[in-house]
C-alpha cells in the first residue's frame with residue numbers, strides 16, 4: 059500500500075492551527091520514522107498507538123508520563139477493551155518522544171474547553187502563543203489523559219484495530235465480516251469453527267486502510283473497562299527497581315549542585331570558589347547568568363563544596379518585597395478598578411443597590427510550592443554531536459526541543475529516556491523549565507553524563523508557584539432574606555476561566571478579576587485555579603447560608619435545582635457520612651462541592667477541635683461523578699490522593715516572600731500531613747454515564763472549605779485565610795445548624 | 797577507608813568519613829532504590845536498615861556504620877526471605893503493598909516499606925496510635941490511607 063496515502067485514527071500533526079479530532083492525515087515521513095524506530099522484524103503497526111506482535115502480544119504506546127496516576131493502566135485498558143484483547147497479553151509502554159506521538163488530542167480537548175490549553179498558561183503567557191505552535195507538546199496535565207487520549211485516541215485505535223483484524227480474517231476465510239467475532243485476542247468464525255489469533259493476522263492488517271469511523275462499544279459491552287485491575291507498575295515500585303529521573307546513573311557520571319539567585323531573576327555578579335575548588339572530587343565551578351554550579355564526582359561532594367562558595371547577586375529592585383506588600387498590592391489593585399469580566403448575569407449592581415441586607419468578606423490564599431517527592435533534577439549527556447536526557451517530566455517532547463535549542467542540536471539528535479516521575483502536580487509541565495535549562499547549560503561543557511539535582515531547599519525556593527489570590531466577595535439579600543446577588547472581585551492571573559463560577563441559582567452575579575502581577579513566578583498547581591477559588595466560593599456560600607438561617611446542605615440543595623449531578627454527589631456523600639445525625643461531642647461536619655475538569659466532587663469533612671485548640675480531621679466522605687470509572691480502584695486512589703494533597707495545603711501550605719525571596723526551606727517549614735494526620739477517607743463513585751471527567755485533580759479543590767466550614771461550626775471562627783495552622787482555634791458553643 | 801556491607805556484599809571504600817550513607821549508596825555504589833527527598837531526616841524517603849533497624853540514611857555519616865550490615869530496598873527480600881530457590885520474591889510487606897495497590901508515583905515507597913518493615917518486626921500488631929507515632933514518612937501522593945490498610949492486613953495476618 060501507499061504509505062503516503064495512509065490515514066490514521068489519531069493525527070499528531072494538526073495542520074494550519076486548526077483542531078482535528080478523530081481522523082487526520084499524518085505526515086508520511088513522520089510515520090516512517092516511527093516505523094523505523096519501533097518496528098522490529100515480525101512486528102506490525104496497526105495504528106500509531108497499538109502494536110501487535112506475531113506472538114499475539116499487544117503493546118499500547120502511551121503518550122503520557124506516569125506521575126503516579128496509573129495512566130498506563132487506564133489507557134491501555136481502554137484500547138484493549140475496544141480491540142477485545144486478552145488483558146494478560148497487553149503491556150503498556152511510554153511512547154517515545156517523537157512528533158508522531160505528540161499529544162494532539164490533549165491539546166484539542168483543552169482547546170475545545172477553554173480556547174487555549176489552560177495548564178499551558180505558564181510564566182511566559184501561553185495565551186499569546188498560537189495553538190498551532192502547541193501541538194507538538196507531549197504533555198500530561200489537566201486531568202486529561204483518560205478523557206482525551208483515552209476516550210478519543212485509545213478507544214478509536216482499539217476499535218479500528220479490531221475491525222481491521224476481523225476484515226483480514228474474513229478475507230482469509232472468504233466469508234462476510236459480520237459472520238466473524240472477536241474474543242480474547244482471537245477472531246472466530248462460528249460456522250466453520252475456525253479462528254486466528256490477532257498475531258497471525260497482524261501482518262495483513264498492517265496493510266489495510268484503517269476505517270474512517272470505527273464503531274465503539276456500548277458501556278454494556280465493556281469487559282475490561284470498569285474493572286479494578288492491578289497496575290503493572292506496582293511491583294517495580296515496591297522493590298526499588300523503578301527508575302525515576304533522579305536515578306539515572308553511570309560509572310563516569312558527574313553530579314552538579316546549584317545555587318540560583320534567591321531573589322527571582324537576579325543576575326550573578328561575582329563568585330568566590332577558591333575553597334570549593336580545592337576540595338576532593340570537584341571537577342569544575344560553573345558560572346551561569348543567574349546561578350553558580352559545582353560539578354563533582356558525587357552529589358554530596360558537589361553540595362558541600364557549593365556551601366563554601368560565596369556569591370553576590372545583582373539587585374533587581376525586588377529585594378524589599380514581602381508577602382504583606384504583595385497582598386497590599388492585591389488589595390490596592392482590587393480597589394482601584396472594576397477589573398475584567400468573567401461573568402455578568404442579571405443586574406448585580408442594581409440588585410446590590412436595592413438590597414435589604416448585604417454581607418461581604420475578603421478571602422486570601424498564599425503562594426504554594428509543588429514539592430514533588432522527587433526533587434527537580436535533570437541528567438544530560440552530550441556526546442558525538444548528540445544528547446541523551448533523563449528527567450522526570452510531564453512533557454518529554456517539549457524538553458527534547460528545549461535541550462536541543464540550548465545545546466544547538468537538531469531535535470532528532472536528542473534522545474529522551476523514559477523514566478517514572480516522582481510526582482508532578484503541575485511542576486513538571488511545559489515552561490517550568492529551570493531545572494532543564496540549568497542542567498543543560500551545566501552539562502554542555504562535558505562529554506560524560508552530568509546529573510543536576512535541586513536540593514529540597516532549591517526545589518522549594520526555585521519553584522513556579524501556585525498563585526496567591528485575594529478574593530473580595532459580597533452577597534445581597536431581599537426583604538425575605540433570599541440571596542439575590544453574588545459579587546466576586548479577585549486577583550489574577552487566571553489560568554482556567556471558570557474556576558470562580560458557582561453552580562448556585564443566584565439571579566444576579568458579577569464575577570471579575572484584576573491581573574496583579576508580582577515578581578514571583580507562577581504556574582499550574584494541582585487543579586490549577588480551582589484550589590483557590592473553591593475555598594473562596596464554597597466558604598462564602600456557607601456564610602450566605604448562615605445569614606439566611608439555613609443549613610449549609612439544604613441551602614446548597616435548594617440552589618442546585620438546575621444541577622442534578624451536583625445534587626446527586628451531595629446526596630450520596632451526605633447519606634454515607636451520616637450528615638445531620640448526632641456526632642460525638644466536639645465534632646462537626648463541613649461540606650463543599652465543586653466541578654472541575656469535567657468531574658463533580660462533594661466532600662464532607664468530619665472535624666474536631668481539642669481543648670488545646672488541636673484540630674483533627676477524622677474522616678472525609680467523598681462522592682465523585684466522573685461520568686464513568688475506567689478503573690474504579692484508580693479513581694479511588696486518585697481521590698484519596700487529591701484530598702490529602704489539598705488537606706496538606708489547607709492545614710500547613712504557605713510560601714511566604716520576605717526580602718524578595720522564599721522563606722520556606724524544607725519539609726519542616728513547608729509541612730505535609732503524615733500518617734498521624736491522615737483522615738479516614740471514604741470514596742463513592744457516582745456513575746452518571748456522562749462524558750468522562752478528570753481524576754488527578756478534582757478531589758483537591760473542595761477539601762479546604764469542607765474543613766473550614768466545619769471549623770466554623772465548632773468555633774464560630776470563619777477562616778478566610780489559609781493555611782489553617784496560622785489561626786488559633788478555640789472551641790465555642792457550636793454554631794446552630796438548622 | 798570505610799568498611800561496611802550492603803545487601804550482603806562487602807565494601808571497602810576510600811571516602812570521606814562524613815559522607816552520608818545515602819550518597820554512598822546512591823552515587824558510590826549506584827544503588828538507586830534508596831531515594832533522596834530532603835537531606836535532613838524530615839521525610840523518610842532515604843530509609844534503609846542498619847543492622848536491621850530503620851534509619852534515615854541522609855544524615856548518617858558513613859563512619860557511623862563501620863562494619864555494619866546495611867540493607868536497602870533492593871536487598872530487602874533477600875535479607876528477609878533468604879535466597880533459597882523457593883524463597884518468595886517479595887517480602888510480606890511488599891506483597892501487601894502490591895495487594896493494596898499502595899504506591900502511586902512510588903518515590904516515597906522504598907523508604908515507607910523499610911520503615912514499616914522495621915515497625916512490624918518490633919510490633920507485629922501495631923495499634924493506629926503506634927502506626928501514627930512510629931511512621932512519620934512523607935508521601936506527597938497521599939498513599940497514607942492505603943499504607944494503613946496494608947499494615948492492618950499484615951497485623952491481622
Ligand code: FES
Pocket residue numbers: 831832833834835836837838839840841842843852853854855
Ligand atoms: S532524604 Fe532522608 S529523610 Fe528525607
Ligand code: FES
Pocket residue numbers: 126431480481899900901902903904905934935936937938939
Ligand atoms: S507514592 Fe508518590 S510520594 Fe508516595
